[in-house]
Amino acid sequence: xxxxxTYPFKKAPLDKKDEIVLSxxxxxxxxxKTKTTDLDQLMKYVQSNITTxxxxxxxxxxxxxxxxxxxxxxAGQVLAVNQAEDALEYIDGGGGGVSxxxxxxxxxxxxxxxxxxxxxxxxxxxVTATTANINIVYESTxxxxxxxxEKVGGFEANTLLSSINENTxxxxxxxxxxxxxxxxxxxxxxxxxxxxxxxxxxxxxVGVNLVYGAIKNDAGVYTRLQVSRDGTELASVSNxxxxxxxxxxxxxxxxQFTFASPNRANQSYSENxxxxxxxxxxxxxxxxxxxSYTSKGDYDEGLAKKDSKGVDDTRTPGNGVNKPQAARNNFxxxxxxxxGYYPYFxxxxxxxxxxxxxxxxxNAWAANTSSLNKVVANSVGDISIPFxxxxxGYFYFAFYDKVPDKTSWFKTTLNAxxxxxxxxxxxxAANLFNAGITLAVSSLPGFWSNIDYKIYVAPNVSVGATTxxxx
Numbered sequence: 001x002x003x004x005x006t007y008p009f010k011k012a013p014l015d016k017k018d019e020i021v022l023s024x025x026x027x028x029x030x031x032x033k034t035k036t037t038d039l040d041q042l043m044k045y046v047q048s049n050i051t052t053x054x055x056x057x058x059x060x061x062x063x064x065x066x067x068x069x070x071x072x073x074x075a076g077q078v079l080a081v082n083q084a085e086d087a088l089e090y091i092d093g094g095g096g097g098v099s100x101x102x103x104x105x106x107x108x109x110x111x112x113x114x115x116x117x118x119x120x121x122x123x124x125x126x127v128t129a130t131t132a133n134i135n136i137v138y139e140s141t142x143x144x145x146x147x148x149x150e151k152v153g154g155f156e157a158n159t160l161l162s163s164i165n166e167n168t169x170x171x172x173x174x175x176x177x178x179x180x181x182x183x184x185x186x187x188x189x190x191x192x193x194x195x196x197x198x199x200x201x202x203x204x205x206v207g208v209n210l211v212y213g214a215i216k217n218d219a220g221v222y223t224r225l226q227v228s229r230d231g232t233e234l235a236s237v238s239n240x241x242x243x244x245x246x247x248x249x250x251x252x253x254x255x256q257f258t259f260a261s262p263n264r265a266n267q268s269y270s271e272n273x274x275x276x277x278x279x280x281x282x283x284x285x286x287x288x289x290x291x292s293y294t295s296k297g298d299y300d301e302g303l304a305k306k307d308s309k310g311v312d313d314t315r316t317p318g319n320g321v322n323k324p325q326a327a328r329n330n331f332x333x334x335x336x337x338x339x340g341y342y343p344y345f346x347x348x349x350x351x352x353x354x355x356x357x358x359x360x361x362x363n364a365w366a367a368n369t370s371s372l373n374k375v376v377a378n379s380v381g382d383i384s385i386p387f388x389x390x391x392x393g394y395f396y397f398a399f400y401d402k403v404p405d406k407t408s409w410f411k412t413t414l415n416a417x418x419x420x421x422x423x424x425x426x427x428x429a430a431n432l433f434n435a436g437i438t439l440a441v442s443s444l445p446g447f448w449s450n451i452d453y454k455i456y457v458a459p460n461v462s463v464g465a466t467t468x469x470x471x
Contacts, residue, residue, distance in 0.1 A: 003231065010461050016073070019037075022347050029448075067088070069088050081432075097184055116134070119136060119139050120134065120135070122134050126418045138167050141414045146161050147160050154176065155176070180307055182314055182315070183256050183307055185253065187325070188214060188215065190334070191215075192211070192333035192334060194207050194210075194211075195334075198261060199341055201443075202340045203446075204280055208276075210227055210234075210274070212295035214331075215268050216242065216268075217252075218254075218261060219301075221267065222240055222267075223297075224298040225240050225269060225295065228295070230292055234275055235249075237271050240242050244268075254266075257307070259306045260283075262303040268424075279291070281448065287341070287342075287400060290336050290339050294332055294334075296330045297333075298327075301322070301325065323429070341400075342453075345361075346373055348371070348393050351392055355437040359453075359455060362441040364444060379399045380471070383468070384466060389464060389465055394456045395464065397433075397459075398441070400451065400453060401453055405455070406469045407419055409469055409470065410470060415465075419435065421435060430459045435454065436454030437457075438453070439452070440453075
């Protein structure tokens with residue numbers, strides 16, 4: 001076997017140039033004769049052929065070191081395998097425990113065990129198995145599963161303890177101080193004008209300049225606007241042009257919770273149509289006729305707004321103030337109505353006027369005079385007639401035959417009475433007005449003709465004053 005020795009045998013200290021004799025006494029091969037070398041050459045050979053004895057490696061010179069480690073590190077560090085798992089490295093921690101500090105001042109040093117108390121929750125990180133997550137939580141000391149008796153912050157009444165126990169401290173405070181409040185929406189509005197149209201006499205030609213429009217608000221854009229008379233469409237506009245209104249803001253709830261409505265810019269729509277028609281006569285026993293205008297519109301769905309925490313509203317769209325605005329068809333405006341009447345007449349004369357004489361006055365009416373005035377208005381119910389004050393003479397009035405009979409009159413508490421009878425002129429027993437006599441009359445312009453009216457005349461002289469004719 002090989003023998004390594006020095007000649008002569010030398011004890012430490014050795015020098016790298018000390019000669020070493022190499023021989024193999026058991027080999028018959030003449031090539032394995034005795035050879036010489038020195039310690040320096042032998043060390044180089046070892047370094048070149050034996051590189052690592054894991055986790056120990058040979059350093060420079062004649063040193064042996066732990067793989068990847070140089071020096072002793074710093075106080076408190078420990079040795080650990082590196083991330084690549086091919087060497088060792090120093091890491092912080094260890095060294096006899098952990099120092100627990102408050103505001104950089106030691107409270108426990110060293111600590112080998114951390115014992116957490118009620119209100120602290122430690123869980124393994126779901127991604128990194130070697131990481132522990134520590135949270136401050138609400139951990140109730142109550143027993144059972146009681147419910148809250150009223151709404152507290154963002155916690156609704158009847159919230160069970162089990163549903164909030166071990167919520168993180170941040171979540172508890174966020175919910176208490178900043179409850180989720182859902183947004184409100186500014187509903188689209190419709191318009192149709194004129195909003196009020198005076199009553200018209202039956203048979204008269206009527207002209208109406210219609211303006212039909214909308215304000216979008218939190219709905220989507222309008223795709224159609226139309227206007228109708230008595231259900232018959234007069235005009236329709238597709239994709240009407242809008243103009244920015246209210247500086248682009250919604251008419252309400254914008255901004256809300258500091259968030260701008262996503263449905264900006266707000267738009268107003270307006271379309272015009274001029275219509276003409278002849279005022280129809282009442283039918284059956286009706287005392288008036290009507291012509292009605294309506295406008296309908298279609299709009300797209302609006303965008304959902306954000307709640308108080310900046311989260312998009314997920315409620316199902318609808319048409320109320322408390323939900324995103326759904327698309328809508330035939331969204332109607334208010335109805336605008338023109339009402340038609342047969343006019344009523346009243347007058348006064350210094351001489352007695354019979355029902356037939358009043359009939360003649362009506363047939364010849366051209367303009368209001370003291371002898372005969374025409375009023376286009378509803379004559380059902382109590383009617384106030386402004387007879388001339390202090391005029392001494394005979395008074396009379398006439399109403400469309402379908403209007404219920406007038407039964408009494410009133411000037412003052414002490415000056416009132418019944419209507420009725422058929423008294424002759426000058427009869428001291430007569431009422432102020434006789435009962436109505438039905439006669440056919442016509443309008444001079446030809447708006448209507450041969451319409452039955454009830455004509456009431458006073459058989460005696462009286463003093464004029466505003467008089468309420470009662471039904």
